[in-house]
Amino acid sequence: MSTRTHDGGSRSSSSSSSEESGSGRRSSRAVLHWVGVHSLGVAAALFFVLPFVFLLLTSLMGDRQALTRDLWPHTWEWGNYAKVWHTPGFLTWWRNTLLYAGVGTLLTVVSSVPVAYALAKFRFRGRRLSLLLVIAMMMLPPQVVVIPMYLFWAKQLDLSGTLWPLIIPMAFGDAFSIFLLRQFLLTIPDEYLDAARVDGCGEVRTLLRVVLPMARPGIAAVALFQFFSAWNDYFGPQIYASDNPAAWTLSYGLESFKGAHHTNWNLTMAATVLVMAPVIVLFFFAQKAFVEGVTLTGVKG
Amino acid sequence: MPGTGTRPLRSKQRRSALRTAAFMSPWLIGFSVFFVYPLLSTLYFSFTQYDGFRQPSFNGVDNWSYVFSDYPLFWPAMRNTLWLVLVMVTCRVAFGLGIGLLITKIKTATGVFRTLFYLPYLAPPVAATLAFVFLLNPGTGPVNTLLDAVGLPTPGWFTDADWSKPALTALALWGVGDLMVIFMAALLDVPKEQYEAAELDGAGAWARFRHITLPNISPIIMFAVVTGVIQAMQYYAQPLVAGKVAAGVIGGSGQQFEPGYPDKSTLTLPQLVYNLGFQRFDYGTACVVALVLFALSMAFTALLMRRRGGLIGAGG
Numbered sequence: 001m002s003t004r005t006h007d008g009g010s011r012s013s014s015s016s017s018s019e020e021s022g023s024g025r026r027s028s029r030a031v032l033h034w035v036g037v038h039s040l041g042v043a044a045a046l047f048f049v050l051p052f053v054f055l056l057l058t059s060l061m062g063d064r065q066a067l068t069r070d071l072w073p074h075t076w077e078w079g080n081y082a083k084v085w086h087t088p089g090f091l092t093w094w095r096n097t098l099l100y101a102g103v104g105t106l107l108t109v110v111s112s113v114p115v116a117y118a119l120a121k122f123r124f125r126g127r128r129l130s131l132l133l134v135i136a137m138m139m140l141p142p143q144v145v146v147i148p149m150y151l152f153w154a155k156q157l158d159l160s161g162t163l164w165p166l167i168i169p170m171a172f173g174d175a176f177s178i179f180l181l182r183q184f185l186l187t188i189p190d191e192y193l194d195a196a197r198v199d200g201c202g203e204v205r206t207l208l209r210v211v212l213p214m215a216r217p218g219i220a221a222v223a224l225f226q227f228f229s230a231w232n233d234y235f236g237p238q239i240y241a242s243d244n245p246a247a248w249t250l251s252y253g254l255e256s257f258k259g260a261h262h263t264n265w266n267l268t269m270a271a272t273v274l275v276m277a278p279v280i281v282l283f284f285f286a287q288k289a290f291v292e293g294v295t296l297t298g299v300k301g
Numbered sequence: 302m303p304g305t306g307t308r309p310l311r312s313k314q315r316r317s318a319l320r321t322a323a324f325m326s327p328w329l330i331g332f333s334v335f336f337v338y339p340l341l342s343t344l345y346f347s348f349t350q351y352d353g354f355r356q357p358s359f360n361g362v363d364n365w366s367y368v369f370s371d372y373p374l375f376w377p378a379m380r381n382t383l384w385l386v387l388v389m390v391t392c393r394v395a396f397g398l399g400i401g402l403l404i405t406k407i408k409t410a411t412g413v414f415r416t417l418f419y420l421p422y423l424a425p426p427v428a429a430t431l432a433f434v435f436l437l438n439p440g441t442g443p444v445n446t447l448l449d450a451v452g453l454p455t456p457g458w459f460t461d462a463d464w465s466k467p468a469l470t471a472l473a474l475w476g477v478g479d480l481m482v483i484f485m486a487a488l489l490d491v492p493k494e495q496y497e498a499a500e501l502d503g504a505g506a507w508a509r510f511r512h513i514t515l516p517n518i519s520p521i522i523m524f525a526v527v528t529g530v531i532q533a534m535q536y537y538a539q540p541l542v543a544g545k546v547a548a549g550v551i552g553g554s555g556q557q558f559e560p561g562y563p564d565k566s567t568l569t570l571p572q573l574v575y576n577l578g579f580q581r582f583d584y585g586t587a588c589v590v591a592l593v594l595f596a597l598s599m600a601f602t603a604l605l606m607r608r609r610g611g612l613i614g615a616g617g
Contacts, residue, residue, distance in 0.1 A: 172331030
């Protein structure tokens with residue numbers, strides 16, 4: 001197996017492939033190495049997968065069995081999922097979450113792209129300072145500013161119990177999205193922009209016609225991250241929507257679902273699966289964008 | 302004539318300044334309305350007594366001295382946050398690096414392994430926490446059932462104050478996929494020639510890791526540590542939901558409960574802001590805790606923004 005090649009992954013062991021004439025001892029060491037790495041891999045995979053497996057198995061148990069130590073369902077209660085789906089409020093939480101995540105993501109992308117473009121490609125005084133402030137804002141725990149923000153939205157604008165205090169701020173550029181997009185736009189060579197300008201394009205047209213098509217993977221990554229951060233948000237809905245169940249989102253509703261069914265682990269796990277599922281389905285459609293985004297934040301400084 | 306030559310230039314400069322301002326405007330508004338204004342207000346409220354109904358009244362450093370010397374939840378929350386910063390971040394970075402190394406060595410079904418390692422990172426925090434409270438349920442949870450079957454001790458996990466933070470750490474390790482990807486990318490970027498040269502010199506696996514891998518990826522380790530610390534400062538949904546669900550608190554609005562179940566062990570600083578502000582309606586004191594949180598996270602952000610080994614790097 002030492003002749004297998006992989007995209008740069010084989011390093012320490014690949015050297016043995018060039019010494020195939022080497023002694024049997026060497027190749028048996030390579031076999032041991034292969035076995036060791038792969039058993040570690042399987043052990044790690046179990047750690048990552050087993051929680052999902054137990055989650056699914058429990059979600060398919062009957063009410064009684066879910067309270068026992070059994071690991072395997074006696075009967076497969078697929079009806080649990082229908083029961084959860086038809087729980088009053090569950091569909092409303094879905095609609096609210098889609099609204100928050102969908103509209104919010106759209107607003108974030110539209111408002112963050114021009115800012116990121118300016119930070120990556122314009123030369124202006126205060127550019128470095130602006131970037132530092134974007135990063136500072138990105139690192140700011142939301143709890144630091146929540147008191148005045150709550151008073152602003154709830155007391156001055158009377159929007160408590162709605163999703164607006166969560167959605168509207170997303171129309172004013174999101175720091176993390178700006179930073180991620182800026183990192184991505186830095187990788188687009190200036191020559192393309194200069195060529196467009198020589199052809200008489202203004203900045204807006206250069207951005208729309210030249211930069212945006214090239215920045216599609218970066219925009220996809222930002223959109224996904226933003227979608228999931230809204231999908232996963234617990235603190236925001238807790239602050240602004242907790243006193244109106246009609247405005248709850250999945251993350252916030254899920255916890256109260258457990259409260260209302262505190263003995264029904266099977267239904268709670270079915271609800272948990274239903275909240276996780278869209279994220280995982282979307283991941284399979286957009287793996288590349290996800291991984292690209294994660295890499296961009298950490299590696300390409 | 303001095304004016305003739307400079308006028309077109311000046312108007313060109315003004316146009317480009319206007320253009321920059323136009324492109325930056327969403328963020329300029331967002332920064333002022335959602336950062337500068339609330340930060341200054343937080344600072345102001347921290348010196349007042351304020352319940353959200355009556356006008357704020359100035360009370361000097363009363364809130365500050367209350368938080369630091371009399372508020373019974375502050376120091377436990379501070380200790381928990383520091384524990385998470387030290388232990389949870391260390392474990393996550395070490396484990397993320399380990400999984401990153403492992404994935405670069407796996408040569409069979411790499412894509413399947415990588416996907417399996419990555420997926421838990423995507424699980425919504427509240428859902429993942431609920432799942433872990435169930436999995437680590439002391440009486441009937443699958444984990445303790447398995448531990449019992451092989452004769453290992455079965456801790457109380459989320460219901461035992463000594464085990465609740467390790468249980469949260471296990472949850473954080475389950476979601477290590479983001480670090481795995483970052484470390485994997487960094488490891489694949491280490492120049493191969495350095496390994497080959499070291500191997501010729503007879504360096505063993507450990508020596509190669511210590512003298513080649515580690516120095517090459519140290520900026521990424523630094524990045525993972527500092528962002529991990531900032532995440533630990535903001536740690537909110539997981540400990541709160543774990544505490545509430547393990548305590549059997551019915552969720553929903555207006556529920557009063559002693560935060561940090563069991564025995565304040567899952568209490569973090571962000572939870573205090575919520576507890577003080579939105580359950581006790583003591584906005585002034587909540588703002589003090591918010592500012593402590595601000596000071597701590599900005600100190601770590603400053604580390605992140607250093608020119609060398611910092612986040613900004615090329616083109617900054």
